[in-house]
Amino acid sequence: MEENQNFNTAGPDPIELMKKLKIETESLYKEFQSLSSGISIMNEKLKRTENLIEQNLKELKEKVGNIKVEISPEDLKQLETYKDYFNHYKPLLYVSFFIIISGWGLGIFSALSGVKWYKESVRTKQEIRTEVLQEIKAQGNVIIEGQKLLDYEKQSEALEAWEKSNPKESKSLTNYFKQYQKLKKEKK
Known part of the structure; x- marks a missing residue:
């Protein structure tokens, strides 16, 4: 018996655990139901939106399809x-x-x-x-x-x-000039 008491003191009570588990399960179930209802509401809204878009497209096609372009006879004459x-x-x-x-x-x-x-x-x-x-x-x-x-x-x-x-002095210049020309011819 002492072992049971030690065992009980060592861990949580299984009855309490069951109660907590039951409470948690119920809250999860409620959450699941609310999510399911939210999904169904969103599905309905999507279907309505899809129907609305289809109707608008049909109206637009009808309006555009009915448009006719014609040239008046006066414009043709012009x-x-x-x-x-x-x-x-x-x-x-x-x-x-x-x-x-x-x-x-x-x-x-x-x-x-x-x-x-x-x-x-x-x-x-x-x-x-x-x-x-x-x-x-x-x-x-x-x-x-x-x-x-x-x-x-x-x-x-x-x-x-x-x-x-100066005829006398000019002779020396004339001689010098002749010699200069001779020298120049020899160099060439």
Whole structure:
């Protein structure tokens, strides 16, 4: 007996556990019933919504299906007048397009020809310049600035005047110049 008492004190009472289990089971059953009723209510609402959407779609199809598009006879006459109007001006339109396209073609052709002519002109001028320079060089002439030529002429005149006024001193300069030219020819 002591063992039973120890056993009873060691764990909960099975009767109390049964009562608690019964209470919990009842509360779970009530909760299950409320959830079931909620699901059935939601199913009903979904069915009503589905029916409402189907009805609205049927009405919309009927309304859209009944729409007819027609052109009135007056509008047809107006369209016919536009057709005649465009037929009347069609050749003018084609001529205008032809003129525009011809203008573009002529402009492109002129631009390309102008560029080619300019390049040829520049090339020809360069060839003429080289030919003229070669002829001048072949004749033994050189091109110098006008101011330098005037300076050389003045110096030459001054030397000639000095030679006339100092004939004795000018002989030594003449000898020096001849020797200088000989030396220069030998170096070449």
